Amino acid sequence: MTKTKKPEFRPDEFVVYPAHGVGKIVSIEEQEIAGFKLELFVIHFEKDKMTLRVPTHKATEVGMRQLSTPDIVNKALDTLKGKARVKRAMWSRRAQEYEQKINSGDLLSIAEVVRDLHRTDDQREQSYSERQLYEAALERLTREVAAVSGADEAQAQKTVDSVLTSRAA
Incomplete structure (x- = not known):
């Protein structure tokens, strides 16, 4: 049986946790839980204060x-330039798929959600739930773009917006 090498995560390093997005490992601590010693990553999510x-x-x-x-980030930004692919399925089914993509933590899947739910001013209005999913995906994408490029979130937001608006033109 071959042991798979676990990636080494270190304190002060940014990581992506699928359900919450980009966080920073603040420390590695040991705790005793139910009589077992456990080594834990302590991850702080600044934006969610969690x-x-x-x-x-x-x-x-x-x-x-x-x-x-950075290569994957560029692929994700390229994904945004693509044409929205909207299935003809009922909204509840599509919403579920979008939610799964967002929570997968996979940047390319998240970019697909942003691409598919992005609306320009002249397109029909988004429903409340569409808007919620779009904003959640956009926020995840923007945070990771910011963390990878070392820019702040506002700068990353401008980058993402410019790609989305260039697509619409």
Whole structure:
């Protein structure tokens, strides 16, 4: 049986946790839970003012990953330039798929949601739930673009917006 090498996550490093997006590992601590010693990553999500503790041995299993490479970020931005692909399925089914893509933590899937739900001013209005999903996906995308490029979120937002508006032109 070959042991899979677990990626090394370190304190002060940004990581992506699928259900919450980009967070920063503040420390690695040991806690005793039900008589077992557990090593935990302590991850802080600045925007949500939330701290999460993830057992180090479960990190990859739950989908925690390092930030995307600049190459993947560029692919995600290219995805935004594509034509929206909207299935003819009922909204509830599509909404469920969008939600799964957002929570997958996969940057390219998140970019697809942003692309598919983006509306220009002359297009029909978004429903409340469409807007919620769009904003959640956009926020995840923007945060990771910011973390990877080392820019602040406002700058990353401008980058994403310019790609979306260039597509509409």
